[in-house]
Amino acid sequence: MIEKSLIIFLPACYPDRESTLRFMLKAEADLLEIGIPFSDPIADGVEIQKAYYEALKSFKLCDIFWIAREYKKEMEKRLILMSYYNPIYRYGIKRFVEEAYESGYDALLIVDLPFDEAGEILEVSKDVGIKNVFLAAPNTNNERLKAIDELSEFIYLVSTYGVTGVRKEVSKLTFEALKRTKSICKKPIAVGFGISSREHVRMIFNAGADGVVVGSAVVKIVEKFGRSADEEIKKFVEELKSYQTP
Amino acid sequence: MRFGEFGGRYVPEVLVPPLEELERAYKEIKDDENFKKELDYYLRSYAGRPTPLYYAKNLSKELGMKIYLKREDLLHGGAHKINNTLAQALLAKYMGKSRIIAETGAGQHGVATAMASALFGLKCRIYMGAEDYERQKMNVFRMKLLGADIVAVNSGSRTLKDAINEALRDWAENFETTHYLIGSVVGPHPFPTIVRDFQSIIGKETKEQILELEGSLPDAIVACVGGGSNAIGIFYPFVEDEVRLIGVEAGGEGIESGRHSASLSAGSKGVFHGMLSYFLQSDEGMIKDTQSIAAGLDYPGVGPEHAYLKDTGRVEYKAVKDDEALKAFIKLSKLEGIIPALESAHALAYLEKDESLRGSVVVVNLSGRGDKDLGIVLEALR
Numbered sequence: 001m002i003e004k005s006l007i008i009f010l011p012a013c014y015p016d017r018e019s020t021l022r023f024m025l026k027a028e029a030d031l032l033e034i035g036i037p038f039s040d041p042i043a044d045g046v047e048i049q050k051a052y053y054e055a056l057k058s059f060k061l062c063d064i065f066w067i068a069r070e071y072k073k074e075m076e077k078r079l080i081l082m083s084y085y086n087p088i089y090r091y092g093i094k095r096f097v098e099e100a101y102e103s104g105y106d107a108l109l110i111v112d113l114p115f116d117e118a119g120e121i122l123e124v125s126k127d128v129g130i131k132n133v134f135l136a137a138p139n140t141n142n143e144r145l146k147a148i149d150e151l152s153e154f155i156y157l158v159s160t161y162g163v164t165g166v167r168k169e170v171s172k173l174t175f176e177a178l179k180r181t182k183s184i185c186k187k188p189i190a191v192g193f194g195i196s197s198r199e200h201v202r203m204i205f206n207a208g209a210d211g212v213v214v215g216s217a218v219v220k221i222v223e224k225f226g227r228s229a230d231e232e233i234k235k236f237v238e239e240l241k242s243y244q245t246p
Numbered sequence: 247m248r249f250g251e252f253g254g255r256y257v258p259e260v261l262v263p264p265l266e267e268l269e270r271a272y273k274e275i276k277d278d279e280n281f282k283k284e285l286d287y288y289l290r291s292y293a294g295r296p297t298p299l300y301y302a303k304n305l306s307k308e309l310g311m312k313i314y315l316k317r318e319d320l321l322h323g324g325a326h327k328i329n330n331t332l333a334q335a336l337l338a339k340y341m342g343k344s345r346i347i348a349e350t351g352a353g354q355h356g357v358a359t360a361m362a363s364a365l366f367g368l369k370c371r372i373y374m375g376a377e378d379y380e381r382q383k384m385n386v387f388r389m390k391l392l393g394a395d396i397v398a399v400n401s402g403s404r405t406l407k408d409a410i411n412e413a414l415r416d417w418a419e420n421f422e423t424t425h426y427l428i429g430s431v432v433g434p435h436p437f438p439t440i441v442r443d444f445q446s447i448i449g450k451e452t453k454e455q456i457l458e459l460e461g462s463l464p465d466a467i468v469a470c471v472g473g474g475s476n477a478i479g480i481f482y483p484f485v486e487d488e489v490r491l492i493g494v495e496a497g498g499e500g501i502e503s504g505r506h507s508a509s510l511s512a513g514s515k516g517v518f519h520g521m522l523s524y525f526l527q528s529d530e531g532m533i534k535d536t537q538s539i540a541a542g543l544d545y546p547g548v549g550p551e552h553a554y555l556k557d558t559g560r561v562e563y564k565a566v567k568d569d570e571a572l573k574a575f576i577k578l579s580k581l582e583g584i585i586p587a588l589e590s591a592h593a594l595a596y597l598e599k600d601e602s603l604r605g606s607v608v609v610v611n612l613s614g615r616g617d618k619d620l621g622i623v624l625e626a627l628r
């Protein structure tokens with residue numbers, strides 16, 4: 001699913017579903033990751049928290065499916081759906097996974113569902129045909145990494161300890177973790193959380209990652225420009241993608 | 247790891263290793279003689295255990311039943327919270343952690359955590375919803391005096407659940423040096439088990455005391471339920487016995503008003519704060535804001551073991567409204583000279599609502615004292 005891929009994260013319906021769709025079509029990312037707004041995003045820093053609270057003022061779960069359906073009418077690129085577990089659990093796991101897949105999502109990443117708790121999701125996903133992506137972190141031991149490598153479409157390696165959010169630097173921990181994860185896992189590895197600039201993207205690809213996820217930095221652009229963030233997002237993604245040119 | 251289907255460990259991957267580390271440490275230490283001796287020493291000489299089981303004769307006469315009060319209100323800090331904070335802080339020390347973080351609603355758990363941290367020389371940071379921070383100025387000052395650093399949390403509904411969110415975020419970043427000292431039988435495994443074990447001393451003492459005083463077990467035990475730690479603490483040693491166990495939730499302005507905190511009485515199954523349990527939530531799984539005159543009960547979820555005890559029918563869960571709790575608060579003050587915490591007043595208020603308790607022997611867990619609530623009660627009576 002990933003191969004030197006730039007993955008752009010957008011919170012759904014921030015500021016509304018039509019804007020999210022436009023941003024998705026405009027951003028020339030290799031892959032898009034769409035976040036379901038949640039009332040209590042414990043793995044997210046202030047940027048995404050704020051976006052979710054704002055989105056929740058009008059958000060309906062059915063918007064998630066609408067966004068994917070409309071996007072797939074125009075684009076072939078893969079979509080990853082990112083969520084906290086409770087909205088899925090509450091909706092009904094089977095019903096949710098089926099609708100997510102039918103509407104156009106290719107993979108499902110549930111932030112607060114480690115693989116040990118994912119039995120039912122894995123079973124249903126297999127039946128339906130949607131892929132699963134699991135997080136790994138710098139403190140994930142080799143044994144758990146091997147289990148994740150078995151179950152996950154690709155490894156989503158969290159760059160550091162803590163939550164999402166714009167950071168100034170990529171820590172040493174990220175490179176150590178990437179090196180160890182690469183030595184253990186056969187699946188491709190995407191690095192996310194805190195990756196905020198073209199320089200970060202370059203460093204992480206150069207260290208051998210197969211994908212880089214940029215989220216909060218894009219959210220900040222939406223925060224600043226609102227519904228008319230299209231051009232700014234496009235420009236930012238172009239800048240990130242040109243990480244190879246000096 | 248689970249209580250029936252409830253409980254579990256629903257956390258981001260980065261928190262799995264710290265939870266495994268905690269589980270291992272707890273297993274090693276809980277039967278360690280040195281640890282037990284040290285904890286016992288602090289519980290007695292610092293916190294004031296054992297607490298009396300007091301026969302409330304005036305209230306008994308008034309309500310037509312034999313009422314015993316388990317006097318957790320007499321503990322240092324004024325609530326049962328210190329049982330858990332002393333034990334977990336000691337556990338943290340054995341684990342080699344140098345820093346403690348905790349959430350607090352009204353401030354009771356924050357104060358008890360700050361005390362234990364001061365005692366054991368641990369750095370301490372308390373997360374408190376910005377709204378609670380404003381409402382509970384005195385407790386904020388108490389915690390500061392005790393050397394803790396208090397963070398007012400401005401995200402979400404700016405109350406207890408948001409304070410827990412922020413504590414979890416801190417822990418995900420600082421788990422190497424930091425122990426998250428959670429305040430009730432909630433959160434991912436092993437927290438609900440650890441806190442239950444540390445609070446079970448309430449029930450163990452109660453059993454010995456009632457057998458000595460009455461020569462038999464009580465007919466019923468009543469406790470208020472926020473997250474559920476004082477309730478599980480007194481229930482747990484009686485679960486296998488023939489004793490009615492009744493948990494009382496905060497009915498706020500009434501269940502039908504939608505403004506309450508009764509997650510077992512009116513909630514639905516969900517996954518939040520690391521556990522599968524009952525929660526107050528929207529149809530789309532967003533966690534709701536809650537309401538109660540008792541800040542310590544103002545939480546949209548409940549410990550997973552309570553969810554299990556509800557579904558198996560072993561424990562009955564009822565709701566008591568703000569105004570009923572307020573009446574009980576005043577009644578106990580007038581009749582017995584004991585000002586209860588508003589949380590505990592919910593358990594007391596239930597006694598009058600249940601005809602079948604008349605003539606029986608009932609133990610009420612008086613989980614805390616009411617000094618902290620005087621301002622709120624004064625306001626409510628206006």
Ligand SMILES: Cc1ncc(COP(=O)(O)O)c(C=O)c1O
Pocket residue numbers: 325326351352354355429430431470471472473474475476477541542543587589590613614615
């Ligand atoms: C006196 C008192 N009782 C009860 C509670 C509720 O907590 P739990 O249900 O965990 O006992 C609190 C919480 O702050 C409290 O301060």
